[in-house]
Amino acid sequence: MQRNGESTAPPAREAPEAMSLAAFLGCLQLTDSAFPSGRYTQSSGLESFVQHGYVTADSGRQGLTALLVDQLEHAVGPTDGVALAWAHRAVSRRAPGQELDLALAVEADQRLTAVKLAREVRESSTRTGRSLLRTATTVFGGAALEAFSGAVRSGATPGNAAVVTGVLMAQQGIPTDHAVAAELYAYAAGWVNAAVRLGVADHRVAQAVLHAGRPVVERTGRLACRTALADMAGSTPLADLMSMRHEHAPLRLFMS
């Protein structure tokens, strides 16, 4: 699906926006691992990497950081990050009188589903997204969120988590670059948490990996904010294969 070109072209470098304290607190709440979004059920392919022996307890901080960085730079940033940024703009740059540029949010959502190759990855993204929508419409409300929620309920759009998060964060006044960085951070935090539960990292290694990934979150997030909607694409063939194999794994602790 392609909208008319200009509105989804690569945005010029956006001036950094200041974030209000209220928005900062909203950002903390949404990225908190205690927020009930179901993220704890996902290892984002890591369980399969462990099952196939690519990641072990000996991978250590270096090995785990390398894999996390690849996932952020080549999968999550250029796909979920880009989708989130455009979903955010569907709220923050909507026309006067509009609640939401629904067509733009839907296009970001549909493109995101299209570039997620493995079924398991697509399904876990939309299950998490729908779960987030159900919680967020009750807790936060808001016209933009209600409008997008209606589109998901009607089947017009899949409701990926990154897109729901983009709409939600924009509605709370969280600037685009902060919103994208927060989502990438939440992904990384969930990933290292899965590493602990899979026994390939202890609590200190997990936090060290998360710390080491911080500049990558920042860099990848900024790049996602400058990427055209039509250029949304990831490239992690081994991770895709791992996810496809995970769909058939007889033993699974995680949904993905």
Add this chain to the structure above:
Amino acid sequence: MSHGQGSHSHHPAHEHPHDVAEHDQDLPRLGGPVPRVGIGGPVGSGKTALIEALVPLLVAEGHRPVVVTNDIFTQEDARHVRATLAGVLEEDKVVGVETGSCPHTAVRDDPTMNLDAVQALTERFPDTDVVLLESGGDNLTLTYSRALADFFVFVIDVGEGDKIPRKRGPGITASDLLVINKIDIAPHVRADLSVMERDARMVREGRPFVLTDCFSGTGLRQVIDHLRAAGVLAATRAPV
């Protein structure tokens, strides 16, 4: 699943329990130098009974153990261990740690409170040569952090049904030692021990398991032999 705790070939701690952080060399060992045995398993499988049976044997061999228990709501396990081991182990050598209703979190995701309890207890009793940790009763997915336990013992029991070993889960497949407890009740719960042995052998892929009856003492000597072979029991001096 390849799992750190049970992967003998990948886990340097098994050869050198005093240097558990060897693979991440600039991370210092937490909780003090005394070797630690982490015992986990489902509710009622016999974790407390195993500790209560092991401690007198260890003391008789000249070891100086201390015990850290994790309870769900109460200090019931700590009280039970203290009462059962009265005359064998000083009451103050048993401490309970509350887990905020998350037994697996306390021994895996965030073991800091247990590490703190271990540190305090071993500093208070500096001649301690082994720490026995008991997790709160959980399910088949419980594992120990490599930062907390040098040796992970997973306890299941015959009363849960003879299908339990083949249900697998990281504790059953990848723990350093699987204990199948309460073998004495097998006839009463229609459990076939030969099936449990066969399945345990299959899913453990060469890792050891022991059949025990903690009340009669069956299998306990084998458990101690495994602890010694793994290096978590130091050479003992004569009992005083």
